[in-house]
Amino acid sequence: MKAVVLLSGGLDSAVALYLAKSKGFDEVHAISFDYGQRHETELNHAKAIAEKAGVAAHKIVTLNLGDFGGSSLTDKNIEVEDGDVNRTDIPVTYVPARNMVFLSIAASYAESIEAQDIFIGVSQVDYSGYVDCRQEFIDAMEAAINKGTVMGAESGKPIKINAPFVNKTKAEEIQLGMELGVDFGLTWSCYRGGEKPCGTCDSCLLRAKAFAEAGFEDPAL
Amino acid sequence: MKAVVLLSGGLDSAVALYLAKSKGFDEVHAISFDYGQRHETELNHAKAIAEKAGVAAHKIVTLNLGDFGGSSLTDKNIEVEDGDVNRTDIPVTYVPARNMVFLSIAASYAESIEAQDIFIGVSQVDYSGYVDCRQEFIDAMEAAINKGTVMGAESGKPIKINAPFVNKTKAEEIQLGMELGVDFGLTWSCYRGGEKPCGTCDSCLLRAKAFAEAGFEDPAL
Numbered sequence: 001m002k003a004v005v006l007l008s009g010g011l012d013s014a015v016a017l018y019l020a021k022s023k024g025f026d027e028v029h030a031i032s033f034d035y036g037q038r039h040e041t042e043l044n045h046a047k048a049i050a051e052k053a054g055v056a057a058h059k060i061v062t063l064n065l066g067d068f069g070g071s072s073l074t075d076k077n078i079e080v081e082d083g084d085v086n087r088t089d090i091p092v093t094y095v096p097a098r099n100m101v102f103l104s105i106a107a108s109y110a111e112s113i114e115a116q117d118i119f120i121g122v123s124q125v126d127y128s129g130y131v132d133c134r135q136e137f138i139d140a141m142e143a144a145i146n147k148g149t150v151m152g153a154e155s156g157k158p159i160k161i162n163a164p165f166v167n168k169t170k171a172e173e174i175q176l177g178m179e180l181g182v183d184f185g186l187t188w189s190c191y192r193g194g195e196k197p198c199g200t201c202d203s204c205l206l207r208a209k210a211f212a213e214a215g216f217e218d219p220a221l
Numbered sequence: 222m223k224a225v226v227l228l229s230g231g232l233d234s235a236v237a238l239y240l241a242k243s244k245g246f247d248e249v250h251a252i253s254f255d256y257g258q259r260h261e262t263e264l265n266h267a268k269a270i271a272e273k274a275g276v277a278a279h280k281i282v283t284l285n286l287g288d289f290g291g292s293s294l295t296d297k298n299i300e301v302e303d304g305d306v307n308r309t310d311i312p313v314t315y316v317p318a319r320n321m322v323f324l325s326i327a328a329s330y331a332e333s334i335e336a337q338d339i340f341i342g343v344s345q346v347d348y349s350g351y352v353d354c355r356q357e358f359i360d361a362m363e364a365a366i367n368k369g370t371v372m373g374a375e376s377g378k379p380i381k382i383n384a385p386f387v388n389k390t391k392a393e394e395i396q397l398g399m400e401l402g403v404d405f406g407l408t409w410s411c412y413r414g415g416e417k418p419c420g421t422c423d424s425c426l427l428r429a430k431a432f433a434e435a436g437f438e439d440p441a442l
Binding site: 059061062063064065067068095096097098099100101103104105107108109110111112113131132134136137139140141143144145146147148149150153154 | 355
């Protein structure tokens, strides 16, 4: 059974990949994006995770969303600010419509290989204030995919977006990942993309908090 | 007033661009895609059209959908078949989820410049059997965009997808384009992408039929 898994190199998508495998998807096609992100190093982590998990294929799609500007993750003229896990506004690391773009391309890939399942590791619980991590967005996107593909609109083989962590905390994801044998030492979360995680950006703070809550040491540190 | 216009180099999107300008969008941002299409020459036509129309900006996004295969437009191992304007099945030129990918990226661009309008020149009347040219897809995609962007989901500035030709014939588009001053000599429709239009692919046949119905000579021939 085929599945397309969005793999960023971070921990959420690594757990999503192992979860897909545990659910009987024995032909996993991983897809990653080189979208002009400052933390390009995550792509090397994605490759290592995909290889260790034994995926059927791993596509890296190059796409320069950075040309549009507007986010500190892609625009090197904007600083990545230090994190604040209690923030409620939209942070400067937001990349406009990123998950929509990624899911659309994943849908194109899924249709080209006739996979009916896409996995994405978003969570609306422990997220950085991103609107495109919410269940209502996932539902709307799945509806659009099934109107805009032959599989969904003509062939009676609808495509499902599996977002298994949408209502889970990152700590719960880590606990699940530990059970599934995810090698978290291969994952990368830092937005700044230096040689080592900075420890102070939003993403590093969320990761540290989650490992503490889950009761594990972070093997990447 | 800002608009993002999807510009392929073909005639539909050229008319959509001029229509946007005539509707008071005085800051038009054109966006084109280098997606591994066989008929790359259309990008040069897109540039010429954008320049002549005096757009504020023209972004060309490179994205290798061709890596996925599955379409004769991107996979050079599959022949572009001769056209049949009465066909009812899905032709081999179908690129999986193409308009969804393009609209997602256009939404990312729109959000980065705070434009609330996207124009796309699709038609469900004279189309090559593509599911992603239908009104119900456009509606579903607009809903997804407004769940997956800050503008739509948080800021009360929803993004609208304008598909003004969705119920128009290509002949009607040509008549409108003639009124608006579109230089159809700059547009390119042929799927095969040789030096001159082949005259026998689906797209060339639809174009010839439309010019005949509209009562104009095709200035590109």
